[in-house]
Amino acid sequence: MLTPVLSDNWDQIRSWQLASYQRSGGYDALRTALRMQPADVVTAVKDSGLRGRGGAGFPTGMKWSFIPQDNPKPKYLVVNADESEPGTCKDIPLMLASPHTLVEGVIISAYAIRANTAFIYVRGEVLHVVRRLQQAVAEARAAGLIGLNILGSGYDLDVIVHAGAGAYICGEETALLDSLEGRRGQPRLRPPFPAVAGLYGCPTVINNVESIASVPSIINNGADWFGSMGTEKSKGPTLYSLSGHVTRPGQYEAPMGITLRQLLELAGGVREGHELKFWTPGGSSTPLLTADHLDIPLDYEGVAGAGSLLGTKALQIFDDTTCPVRATLRWTEFYKHESCGKCTPCREGTWWLVQILERLEAGKGSEEDLETLLDLCDNITGRSFCALADGATAPITSSIQHFKDDYVAHFTNGGCPFDPMLSTVFATAGASA
Template sequence: MTAPEQARLTPVLTRRWASPRSWDIDTYRQLDGYQALPAALSVVPGRVVELVKASGLRGRGGAGFPTGLKWSFLPADSPKPSYLVVNADEGEPGTCKDIPFMMADPHALIEGCIITSYAIRAPFCAIYIRGEALHAIRRVQHAVDQAKAAGFLGRNILGSGYDLEIVVHGGAGAYICGEETALLDSLEGRRGQPRLKPPFPAVAGLYASPTVVNNVETIASVPAIVLGGSDWYRSMGTEKSPGPKIYSLSGHVTRPGQYEAPMGTTLRQLLESAGGMRDGIPLKFFTPGGSSTPIFTTEHLDVPLSFDDVAAAGSMLGTTALMCFNETVSVPWAVWKWLEFYKHESCGKCTPCREGTGWLVQILRRVVTGAGTLEDLDTLTDAASNIAGRSFCALGDAAATPILSSFKYFRSEFEDLVTGRRPPVVPERSMAEAH
């Protein structure tokens, strides 16, 4: 049996999603819920950190940094308390895994928070959820209340002497708050803007104290690792990217949604599970990890979707937000829509991002309306290259990526628009009406 087949038969992260009232604590406990917690509390915190290190779990929020290693960066001799912050902002276009997770199985997140907080000796944990996801905020808060009533939260958890408080915090709907330091500023009541690093959150994070910031899926993976062990976890996925992963398929696929499979599964395999491309129209291009990751084409259908394999192919795994576009889609139009988003969401703190995104949108508007020139295409390349790597945080890089990667594979489509070989994607009249 192949790894992808095994993952479909034995889900780990999504095993409770189809159960009646899967979000309720009774359902969770019937399906191994809160069994990892007493096991974790029975050993010293450092043992839990070492277990997660040995499992090879890498952050599921986009960067793929080794989770256990990140936990071990907290200074052991700090006079200040340590904190755990869960990044559930999920604002990346195409990313849609964490909110369904919190809706279907919030107690897996809560148990993961408790175990992680214990491992890093944190008395306080904050779960920062995107403000528009009110339904998820309510469901996670209900799970926190249930866990506290059952004795899994609060003072002297399960008689271990360990105390923990979890606060569910609703954000204000800003994409920039997905950046960990902007999220911390927002939690502290400030405007969400990225901080200068160093110092890194591990040294001076929330309230200038040592802080671990992890994604929902990362933290929710911890109870399964504690129960199954590091060898079991490494039996799935690839050597450098072990474990299962939730892949979000959206766009022109027959059955869009969340698909759990081992790390290293290919888009071709995922499309087979999703019923293929909708209406039989072939795939043209896709994002392996959301709009901020360089696009792939049909030549990348068999690239293993793991952190290292995707990087070797010229992109980033990101949040495994696989937006699939068929052959009817104009690449310049898609890039323009993405850039409109990044321009709107720029926090304005640094010049390259604040000014650069605006100029990119203006030029792209000319291109898609048929009013652009070949010189505009050179300007787009030059401007995007000067934004990438020069902005205060990764939002500038995210805005430059669609330009640079689309020019790599589809520059001819831009050239056809500005030379008149292809009609405008958006007529100027329609553009004016839209504004």
């Protein structure tokens, strides 16, 4: 069931070093790619069915094909390594354990779109990852894998590791471009799209770490091999991040379409003595699911059919001790804090969402507050520059849908029924009634 592809060399001694990576076939795919025409590399990725692993699931090869090759301006490849979605933790372990997997993917991908400069935009707080990437790029440059006339092919490429300054909004691709250009990270109005006018107004491809890191295995083993795993429309292996109330949290690489029930079996199940209450399929910006959804395929279509989004495949597991109101409030506080403030629905809306949720969580809310909360979400969703506001409303609307009784219990009993101190009071009051 498990398919170690991206994580295949993570258990090797000093897996992050070039010598270790090459012992397991590292950079063989680059040599193969450089013997191909760039357009053929794009076709191979397109035929593989690889879809963007950053959340949206857009076909990677198709994204590459949007770059206008008749445009005389330079082309750029930008890797979005600004992983900061609450619960999402797949790209940082990948870059830490095997940075050369990403670097090799960067060189092949840049060659495919005919770019001579590539940027890896990594979250500045993870300094250990920044240093490891810088070390990997330096090793690759010293070995003639980056620079002028790579492996005698006539192809030149410079790879730059850029550390961000710590803003969640820079995970949005156009805000990332503004940040790279030295401006405050804020989403851009589109069109024009980055493929036409991206970094420095030039044609630009922006891909997630896992998307780019998947490219060497496709070139090495073929599009059919990659497409043989996963489901009909969501192909290949991928990294699922399990965190929260699970016995063995961590990264689980498996074909797209595995179910949470199967992953929980591999991870030892929900922590002993407790049951699953709710979970996120793709980080905190995706609608919550419950134990009723344990058997849905974890692919883009299966999760969408259940009313949520696969997103970054960040499976946060919450057991029956968790208050959904409190969890939702914590997430909403994060989105309020990280809103860039460019558009009114998000800047003002997230502030009001926190005010109402705080009142409800403290047991001082009312049925009217619940209605106002849903009305606010309705007025925010789909009306902002980027998806941050939509992500802020998703856990709120879904938690009310699945756990309205828990919300009502807060203002009926004047406090959180999951608070150990108050639970005793509520139980005594119920017995005396």
